[in-house]
Amino acid sequence: MLVADDWPVWRALRLAALADAPHAFGSSLADWQGPGDTQRRWRARLETVAVNIVADLDDRPAGMVSGDRTGVDTVELTSLWVAPAARGRGVGELLVAAVVEWAERAGADKAVLRVYPSNLHAILLYQRSGFTRTSVAEAVPGDDRPEWVMQRPLAGRRIPRGDQ
Template sequence: MRLLTRLRALVADDWPVWRALRLAALADAPHAFGSPLADWQGPGDTVRRWRARLETVAVNIVADLDGQPAGMISGDRTGVDTVELMSLWVAPAARGRGVGDLLVAAVVAWAEQAGADKAMLRVHPSNHHAILLYQRSGFTRTSGADTVPDDDRPEWVMQRPLAARRIRPGGQ
């Protein structure tokens, strides 16, 4: 029997889950991330660093499929009205089962609740599957292939407007 996908936001004490997924992601798809696997292994593989990653990025979500962690995504503010989606990865066994769509939707919902006007992300032009996922989720390309400091590979910037649910003073 197939269990439903369950999404959960992680806290610093969940660092072992984040660590396992992040290392798997960097090993599986090194081309999709800004940092190589080697940066997170050896001397870089410390509890303090993993906890700090979860404490300094606003939202970190894991998807459990059939009771096992199957994907991850993060979101963080990059300005007053903008949230950036980052670190999206879905385990090979969970691909094609809607996990990526659910993860993106979860960060978009968080961003709207937080009052952001737009969500943005960076993606390598060769990452066709991710681009299709982002397009399905309402993202459009806003720039040509730009290079990012510390990474000589070009990236596209994609964004989508959000229906921000601003909470007014007094709860109205």
């Protein structure tokens, strides 16, 4: 799990993700470059989202994912991306599993995510990981593409806060 001081690693992966798969994210590369590309902003992103995880493959960052509470019993999985060289090697499954484990340890009853219907590889990954489609989310202002909402029930094992 990353902390604010890990912002250069998160920055490099996030910019790579936005360049590689602009169709998969609500943000654009331009949103995070130029005046928006500041240490303060990257650190704040890691401080305000509950969990941010990077997967390494062959001693190199190979993917990323985040998870955050969206309610008392719900966690949302966001920002999943796997580097092209790491695809098909189980990195996506490990990243999803890491967020699910964190969510269960935090006592959540369900995990949700949003995915564009055109992102078939991501949908198949989420289905293999136990997520099912539940609804269609409204399009975000400025982006007319509606997203699917997918959900997975969790065990919700509550562990004392000091152990999370």
